[in-house]
Amino acid sequence: MIRESQRFEPFTDEPISVIDEAGDWVAEFDLDLEPEQLQRFYRDMLRARIADDRFGRLQRQGRVSFVAPSAGHEAAQVGVAHAVQAGKDWLYPYYRDVGLCLAIGIPLVEIVGQNLATLADPARGRQMPYHAGSAKLNTFTMASPIASHIPPATGTAISQKIDGKGEVTICTFGDGATSEGDWHAGVNFAGAQGAPIVFVCENNGYAISVDLKRQTGSDTVHQKAHAYGMPGYYVDGMDVLAAYYVMKEVVARAREGVGPALVELVVYRYGGHSSADDDSRYRPREEVALWRGRDPLGRFRRFLEKRGLWDDAAEAAANAELEEEFTAAVKAAEEAGPIPLETMFEDVLAEMPERLRQQRDELLGRER
């Protein structure tokens, strides 16, 4: 465990990769994943890509009000998901983490239900799309204010440290989040407490339109870890196995009580910030094309094909199956039905206050 935990150096000059663009293994240690696990990683990435495409289409059809495109983030999110113990560890994701939420096991129908605001949403349609959460999977329900989940994530890690049961918290965010005061408040507290938490930046280079150069004077995100007394790892987030292995190492160390870490996964979002964004105003098309050429699915597929673990037939079969899964999830989420009006007044507090009861009755009375 300890030897394995020393594979990677923090604060490298270049992002850590274990697979190159050609799909060849370039790490100095031996691959130790079973074929089924490798295929599972790829399938989870494909599933995230298909979900992103299908939610985009639902948005253009007017059936979903908002999407936060995640294409380009799949390797990072799937790598993170497979490095944690789902149901034991705690996750504090951010809105672009559809691939992460799916890969840790949140049912697709719940994600679709959240985006369509039907009763298939365990949160009962309380938030705009792309704000999932799951108490069953220890996945903290997202909130829109950027970086506001960082201090709560640190609190959960402090609680885990006190309990001493070997749990770890994973907290993800974009590059823009690192400018918020709450980000520094939460990361600093985690460092001071030596809390078992891994902060993960999915650095896609843009906070809506503002690029990293205008976001911070730091050349990178991971270097900020220096200031908080924790290691910072610079990782190629388009390489699913680099994300997985680095995360596995820092999660294991946090689990052993060594303390927190910051991991920067360098990714790129192919789409705009959201369905309300026009990224052609601020990003040259050549830049988008360049990054699309480094596609994480393509790279990992080449890796699998060289090992005889994937081919055109497998791709076609997986595509058909996952498209069908999504279609079925939309049907199931829609059939679950709309959110009843009276539930609008529930879950404000454990018990409904009298004044809220009066407001509910007034509204429902007027409806009649």
Added chain:
Amino acid sequence: MVQAVARTLDQEMARDKRVVVMGEDVGKRGGVFLATEKLFDKYGPDRVIDSPLSEAAIIGAALGMAVHGHRPVAEIQFADYVYPGFDQLVSQVAKLRYRSGGQFSAPMVVRMPTAGGVKGGHHHSQSPEAHFVHTAGLKVVVPSTPTDTQGLLRTAIRDDDPVVFMEPKRLYRSSKEQLPDDPDFMLPYGKAAVRQEGSDVVLISYGGSMAETLKASAAMTEQGISPHVLDLRSLAPWDETAVLEAVARVGRVVLVSEAPHTASFMSEVSATIAEQVLDALLAPVARVSGFDTPYPYSHDREYLPGPNRILRAVQRVLEY
């Protein structure tokens, strides 16, 4: 009053291992007002956590501990310093149960010394309770006596919802009484205390301003006026029933609070009276408030609603 806080925290920490205390200087120092005195020696650094100097970290981390099974009692050193943690309270804490559809809840208390009268200028004297009352998903408590502090703080710690617990700091040392021995002594929210029974005018206040309200009511009694005095004790929820019953019966009411006048909690009480029992009023509702200035350093005696200002308002509603 401050001993009531320390004693209740001690009793609840002894009773329930999930209860932890967190904040700036709450450890070895025992809190700048000594509200957490001796807890660090008794319960150690895992349960009495000296936080960094960051209100966002304190409130946010308390939430993260609460969802993971602890029952944090976070201290904000002065209510005036809650603002860096305001987004945590409003966006994260208050909305967690709602936005998760009841999957997650936030059983936590955020304590903060509040209000003026200690020559602290505007950054050690404000009364920001209206912000919290305006935010769905929070309970807001402002006690004025040691016994109420004990009973209401215990209720807050055992509550499954987040509670903002505001302690009027000028009463920390001045307000003394024998505390109940019962380690399970609890008081419910939304129940006003009748501090004096009367029939000529209803005086309604809470927190720090209760001291001046009671001085005014004593002076009125001497003058042969019979005031009915209510201490609201909690603002979210607040005791509409007691207020409306008293105002309907007496017909004259003066609302006293040192918070700035405009859009204060007493604005809500006044509006509710107008909405519900207008016909019973024999005079317009009168409010005695702080002014719509930042809390002043040099003239805080004049800024706070003192007995004379309260008595003048009483005269106005009696003579109307």
